[in-house]
Amino acid sequence: GDSVTQMEGPVTLSEEAFLTINCTYTATGYPSLFWYVQYPGEGLQLLLKATKADDKGSNKGFEATYRKETTSFHLEKGSVQVSDSAVYFCALSGRDDKIIFGKGTRLHILP
Amino acid sequence: EAGVTQFPSHSVIEKGQTVTLRCDPISGHDNLYWYRRVMGKEIKFLLHFVKESKQDESGMPNNRFLAERTGGTYSTLKVQPAELEDSGVYFCASSQQRARLDTQYFGPGTRLTVL
Numbered sequence: 001g002d003s004v005t006q007m008e009g010p011v012t013l014s015e016e017a018f019l020t021i022n023c024t025y026t027a028t029g030y031p032s033l034f035w036y037v038q039y040p041g042e043g044l045q046l047l048l049k050a051t052k053a054d055d056k057g058s059n060k061g062f063e064a065t066y067r068k069e070t071t072s073f074h075l076e077k078g079s080v081q082v083s084d085s086a087v088y089f090c091a092l093s094g095r096d097d098k099i100i101f102g103k104g105t106r107l108h109i110l111p
Numbered sequence: 112e113a114g115v116t117q118f119p120s121h122s123v124i125e126k127g128q129t130v131t132l133r134c135d136p137i138s139g140h141d142n143l144y145w146y147r148r149v150m151g152k153e154i155k156f157l158l159h160f161v162k163e164s165k166q167d168e169s170g171m172p173n174n175r176f177l178a179e180r181t182g183g184t185y186s187t188l189k190v191q192p193a194e195l196e197d198s199g200v201y202f203c204a205s206s207q208q209r210a211r212l213d214t215q216y217f218g219p220g221t222r223l224t225v226l
């Protein structure tokens with residue numbers, strides 16, 4: 001069945017460092033791909049999405065590109081801030097409307 | 112516009128008791144989804160309502176779980192009787208259109224602890 005694999009955390013970086021969180025997927029057909037974020041004490045928020053190959057989703061300085069050839073959707077940010085500390089979930093949505101999530105990556109940003 | 116709300120935010124119960132979780136979707140959203148995250152595992156789909164009808168309940172773990180959405184507005188998820196392995200965070204989400212066409216907006220979750 002469909003699945004999402006993302007890098008294990010926690011990831012600890014210093015402020016202004018470059019961030020990459022790897023995500024690969026397995027799916028039949030052409031899923032939509034998402035990154036969700038959960039800040040401490042809050043619910044899941046959609047960070048960005050891409051609905052077809054080569055699309056780039058972006059929001060709040062984060063970017064991810066839908067790579068069909070490598071079945072990947074890696075999350076990147078050029079300069080992280082302490083306020084980016086959160087848990088990040090890579091996810092996909094296939095034909096049946098379910099969202100399938102990765103296990104989540106906890107990110108700690110040190111001042 | 113109010114987002115998806117869930118009640119309670121936390122619930123601690125003993126094994127064998129009954130708990131009912133409530134989700135209020137964004138007004139006008141026909142699609143309502145339940146997910147849960149058991150400790151250390153992925154967030155997993157439980158079921159999907161379109162208005163008051165169950166579109167897909169393939170993720171419901173067993174018959175101790177009962178979801179309803181009377182009138183197509185808010186939804187409840189009842190666990191009866193609760194077991195230790197039911198502990199986790201239960202998320203509700205809603206969307207106006209089907210997931211592939213529209214964003215699912217998530218609530219803050221209900222953290223359930225079964226002792």
